[in-house]
Amino acid sequence: MASSGRLKPGEKGKIRVDVNIRGKFGQIMKTIQVVTNDPERRQTTLSVKMLVKDLIHMKKYKAAEIFSGACKICHLDRGRSRKGHDLYVNDCMMCHSAGKSALELGAMRTKTREEVAKAVREGVQKTSMPGWDAKHGGPLSEDEIRGLIDYIRPVSINSKN
């Protein structure tokens, strides 16, 4: 980061700081501790802050676009080769949690297994929920789909019907 690790008396230098804000939004603050041989102050703190405007989530996309481009880094890649609960946490929970756009797990568990299966496989019309199985343009294998449905809506929960 520093242009030079050693400065002669009177010499000036620069410390470069870059922040990766991909997929982040809101107020962000980063600090960097600079450790030198200055006997009076061995450590000095540098800090940067910014407000990251969320442009990505304000645009209207088709649901299936979360499987491509920059979207898939957060919405698909994190869950790769994971199953059941693990897959849910990595690929579903960023939308399916309190304060987010989609139903929380508890709310989904009040639905029938058939309703949940249909939503996971085919997506939900007029929402940001895409179809996840291959027949509907989704990325998941049949095995992964079944594991996910079993996690979201286990058979053991008594149906409201």
Place this chain on the structure above:
Amino acid sequence: MAKTLLTAAFFLCVAATSYALPLLRIDKPQHDFGTVTQEDKVEHFFEIENAGDSDLVIEKLVPS
């Protein structure tokens, strides 16, 4: 006479080394990027200076 000069020189050296210290000066240790979007490149160069009178060594940078 020569011996006295040498002694004087020796003490001067000792005095010089014991007072020569590096001093890190950073005028603006905080930077506010303001409002940015996810497509912006967020990069800043902090200007630093050695305001002391011996070499300043940056041993490490520890990001949070």
